[in-house]
Amino acid sequence: MLERDIVVTDTYLHDLKVTLDQLPMDSIQKAIDMLHEARLNGRKIFIMGNGGSASTASHFVCDLGKNTRMQGWPNFKVIGLADNMAIFSALANDEGYGNVFSQQLANLVEAEDIVIGISASGKSSNVLNAIEVARQAGAVTIGMSGYDGGHLASMVDISVHVPSFCIEHVEDIHLMVEHMITKALKERVNAAPVQETGEASF
DSSP states (O other): HHHHHHHHHHHHHHHHHHHHTTOOHHHHHHHHHHHHHHHHHHEEEEEEEHHHHHHHHHHHHHIIIITOTTTTSSOOEEEEEESHHHHHHHHHHHGGGGGHHHHHHHHHHOOEEEEEEEEEESSSSSHHHHHHHHHHHTTTEEEEEEETTHHHHSSSSSSEEESSOOHHHHHHHHHHHHHHHHHHHHHHHTTBBBTTTSSSSO
């Protein structure tokens, strides 16, 4: 490895650790609590993002939908808004890229559902438009942002802001936050008492 590569990788890890120490753990805990309540009450969860954030959104959908299942407990009703290429491209082509999430959401979202928007800049117009639709419907909104938080951080009920202007760090940590949340939700039901019928005691 070249010396300059060692400097880059060492600096990357150092700065990543510094950013991790600044995570808003209270907001992450609120997100965990709200998602657990959504599970118990049969509320839908919608997750969206663009580019690397779309990958994180899809990963989050997969983890919530599969890795949290437990006998006696309701499953998460989770939907990825970046995953159906047919409707995504149809909306982008006919109604503009800024509407690819909001128009999907408008068909499905109800009061007390949860809508999670992931945007490193916090300024992705299609994410912001969908969050506004969610707010108007009375859904709970969670934003995962980076940089200075953009508009996303200030318009959601729960803001999980990664205070970094390094896109790689923001995307790394968003995925870590997703895993932290999923792990906490899984362990919460693992540790819960189970009735003699085998069903969880809610």
